[in-house]
Amino acid sequence: MGKLYGAEGTARWIELRTARRFEEARAFSRTLLAEVAAARDLDPKELLAEAIRANYEAVFAAMPTPAWCTYGNVDARSSGRTTCPKACRWSTAASRRSTASGSGSSAAGSAAGAAAIRT
Known part of the structure; x- marks a missing residue:
């Protein structure tokens, strides 16, 4: 968010979310996105x-x-799958269960909600 909205815009969004003012935070985010997109002549x-x-x-x-x-x-599932290297595999419920039962080990690798499990 910081790269898109800058430090000030991101700080304001965080303040709104922290205060549990979710509707206002969503509206603020949409407005910021529209402004940044317009400045770059892009669709939001x-x-x-x-x-x-x-x-x-x-x-x-x-x-x-x-x-x-x-x-x-x-x-954003479509973005994750299209940018994922060939060595990366997306898990299913069955593969997560087998990993949790001891056939794999956890690894760091979290951003935008993605997690990795080493095989």
């Missing part, structure tokens, strides 16, 4: 998609390979 959805893609690329570059990825509650 395109700007957001590009920011998400760049974030996934940075996360996947830092992850070990091979890695199993699971979705978090804020993931």
Whole structure:
């Protein structure tokens, strides 16, 4: 968010969320996104998609390979799958259960809700 909205805009959004003023935070975020997109002569959805893609690329570059990825509650699934390196596999409920039972070990690698499990 900081790269898109700057420190001041991000700090205000965090203040609103921390104060549990969620509707106001969403409206503020939409307004900021529209302003930034207009300044860059882009559609807000395109700007957001590009920011998400760049974030996934940075996360996947830092992850070990091979890695199993699971979705978090804020993931943009299409962006994750299209930027994921070939060595990265998206888990299913069955693979998460087998990893949790001891056939794999946890690894760091979290951003935009993505998590990695080393195999």
